[in-house]
Amino acid sequence: MPAFEYEALDATGKKSRGLITADSEVAARRELRGRAMAPLSIRYADQRAERRAKSMGERSSGFSLAPSNLSNRELMLITRQMASLIGAGMPIAETLGLIAHQGSKHHAKRILTAVRARVTEGEKLSTAMDGFPNSFPPVYRAMVAAGENSGGLDAVLERLADYLEKDEAVRSRVTGAMIYPAILSIVALGVVALLMTFIVPRIAEQFVGMGMDLPGLTRAMIAISAFLQVGWPFLLAGILVLVVISVLALRQEPVRRSLDGFLARIPGLGGFLEHAESARFCRTMSILIDSGSVLPDALRAARRAAGNLAFRDELGKVIRDVESGRGLSDAMRNRGWFPPLSLFMIAAGERSGALGEMFRRSADQLDQDVDRTISVGLNLLEPGIILVLGVVVVTIVLSILLPILQLNTMALG
Known part of the structure; x- marks a missing residue:
């Protein structure tokens, strides 16, 4: 119903x-x-x-500006609650009903109530979640289905909650660390705009009135200042158009695939992306395999979880190699995306029969590497912004000082 x-x-x-x-x-x-x-x-x-x-020709009425899907944080909290209640022996339908009425926001309550209605009608939890693909991602539903099939749904939900919690913690840390650099950039750009639109033009009037032969740097700053005063609406419109075109282009899969492949080839950034995608892949595989999923199905679900389309294509080749009879570690080694340590651990897991455990250990190691890289990058971001904007401000000030120094030289001569 x-x-x-x-x-x-x-x-x-x-x-x-x-x-x-x-x-x-x-x-x-x-x-x-x-x-x-x-x-x-x-x-x-x-x-x-x-x-x-x-x-069937039936229409529903009503319009709402409220959010209609679960956020990452809401999904993490709901998953943690489901793991605890189902692990305590509460039926799934009662669990969903209890969570829906225990302080959930309206859109979350609506989603959980709809899922509960399907479960009450006899559908599996993973099947009931299919009606909300934007709230429950495909890989999430695949993991829930694996837990249902293996009889360990509570354990799978617990691992899922841990995974989502860690992902949310990383997002929050990066967002929090970006606040100060963002404010610093806005203030610095405001200072530069003030210098270029008010200070430089006033000083330029004095120099031009004297009929001086201005230095090249000063002439360049005056030209840029004149353009900003007259052409700032066109510059702003151009930036907005460029942003809109970029957003629309990135929604096209071929464009995004090309961009993802290009980013993966950039020295430094490409290595970070490979580690981040490999960490997500290994974490997903550890949960699925420990839940009882067969290897090809686990690989397909993990492929859907990949954020980088170039990496997703490589996983498609891995799946074809595995289905043709090649070992998983060999198929992964031929792709060139995976770190050597992960390949060694996965090969050991294949030989020992503990593939899920080795995927988990590999994910833990890769997560540590990614966390260290993020920490170093955030620590370098602030001084990098200060350095770049400092060079810009010094260049503007120097363009003002050079004619003054030239006047002093002429007076002394």
Whole structure:
């Protein structure tokens, strides 16, 4: 039975929002009227049910500016709660209902209630999550399905929660560390703009009025200043157009694949991307294999989790090699993306039968390497910004001082 999100007026005329399960939108409206409520809008909480209804000619009403998908942090918290409650022996349907009504935000409550309705009808949890692909990524659903098939859903959810928690911690640390450099950059750019649009033009007027033969650096600064004063709207419009074109282009898979391949070939950055993607791959593989997934299925799920399309293509070649009978470590070694230590550990896991454990150890090692690289990069970012902007400011000041020094020389001569 599908779930519906509604807005309605109660007997006192107060607007209320909530969720209700019914066979159809008409039945949902009838149920609300039976509760002495006047429905204002009703929409499917379940995206897949809504698509089915629209294909049959039925339309849902209502519009909302509220978020409709789970954020990374919300998914992490929900996964942790599900792992604890299911591990304690609570049925899945009751677990989803309890989490939905224990302080979840409205959109999270809507999603969880819709998933619970499907589970109550007899669907598996992973199948019920298919209606919300933007909230539960494909690899997430694959891991949940593996846990259901192996009978260790609580353990899989616990590992998933650990993985999401670590990923959220890295995101928060990077975001927090970027705040000060961002503020510093904005203030410095404001100072440069002030110098170029107000200070340099005033001083340039004095020099030009004297009929001096200005140094080349000063003439260049005056030309740039004149352009910024007149052409800043065109410059701003050009930047906005470039941003829009870039965003639209990156939505095209061939463009993004080419960019990902180019970034992977940049010295320094390419090595970091390879370690980051390899760490995600190894972590995903460790969870899937420990959950009972067969190797080809685990590789396909891990491939869907890859963020870099060039790396995803390489994993596709690994899958073809494995399915043709080649060993996993040999197939990975031929691709050139994976660090030697990871290849050695995976080969050892194949020989010992502890492939999931070796993937986990490899992921831990790669995560440490990635964390160190991020820490070093963030520590170097602030002085790098100061150095670059300092050079810009010194260049502007020097362009002002050179004519003054020239005047002093002429006066002394």
